[in-house]
Amino acid sequence: MKPHLNAAGRSYVALITGAAGQIGYAIATRLAEDGYRVVLVDRADAVHRCATQLKTAGHQAMGVEIDIADPQAVAGLPVQLGQWWDDLAVLINNAGISPKTQGAKRKVIDMPLDEWQQVLAVNLTGMFLVTRTCLPAIQRQGWGRIVMIASQAARTRTHVPGAHYQATKAGMVAFARVLAAEVAPYGVTVNSVAPGRIRTDMTAAVSDTVNGDLASATPAGRMGLPREVAAGVAYLVSPDAAYSTGSILDINGGSFMP
Template sequence: MTQGTSGKSRTALVTGAASGIGFECARRLGQAGMTVLMLDRSASVVEAASQLRALDIAASPIELDLADSSILSDRAKSIQSQYGTCDILVNNAGIHPKPNGFVASLDVISLCEWEEVFKVNVTAPFLLAQALIPAMVEGKWGRVVNIASRAGRTYSPRAGTHYSASKSAVLGMSRKLAGDYARFGVTVNCVAPGQIDTALARTSATATLESARKMIPAGRLGLADEIASAVEYLSSDAAAFINGAVIDVNGGEWMG
């Protein structure tokens, strides 16, 4: 699982890797023998990478704001030049603005907020895939794992219109890429988390989180590591025949 055809350790680029699901994805992939590139807009990604290096994981921090679409393609190319081919791309970074901890209703979502959510949640994964997949095709092996959401799969009262629409777009984009590139050994899949105990989730009001917990048959919120476990599997050789799939990790709250 950990080596490419050249015998070199495979390299995984994980976005939103400074904390939460992204950090756990980087940790799991690193412990599986990958070299991990941890991309985040927060300067705390430097400390996060240091934590993984303390676990003997080859981890490098990359501080970059994915909302800056104008430089993203060039930065992705420079990352390839510096670190070599990225064999695995995990598009995890996402934003979900919640004024005062509550879901924004349609009438208060500004066009600027709508566009910002799409820049990070959809355009950034598109640009990174566009920049990195060609080298995967050339190497005849690659994995793209996009973090979607239950809100992109079905109605969710806890998700804003902008967030739900963006995650639905991620699912559609993933299906298209999966169909186009599988014959080159590149698979594209999604993991759709339900309510996971992360910093992003904790921007919701306490009452909202408690209401969510009561709706989950498992009786609890999910853990970031439980999402990372699914990502690790989809990134492996063992998952070579899984393509265009969506793995729902939500404790049974939605069973599609």
């Protein structure tokens, strides 16, 4: 699938946060394969290796190592991207953390304030900072796509994530609905993806028994794969999804059916 091209005939730039993780890298790979120039953003230095792998495969990619919870670092994104900033049209807000203690969530009564604030800083405030910084560039294109990687935890009570994680993911979905109405006049859509249990390092933080039980309870009988999340994102980013905005795409193997 060829990406929407700008007036100069150049492929648009897609920026993906949390791109050193399995889901973020799968999304970056899929969008690169679809023809976008991709900017991989992560606080882990592995983001440079991920970008190099894409470039080695023949794609146009750039790695940017920043902490999205740092306002000054996020404000520097236009400088980091250089000329690519002028063609930014796609933003994938994927970065997120979900702390565990001995493989389990903390109950609210046991949750320290600093852990609560850390999760909000990355999952919600970081998303806001990146979105606010990118919006002027995206709106100037007259066409754009913003996708929030939320979670099934934003849709219903789940057993593994803590209250801070669930609160931030629900907040992302609510934020997306408001933003969708604000940017629609600029030809920009804003949608959310709500993955269920996906096989990643984050889900590996709990025991195999827990993951096995959750997979068995899913109608599909298994955990999802990062590339399956990336496929959903690719649709929402495509020109074919022009009439979808403010929506939520569930990718969960049937574990939640609203």
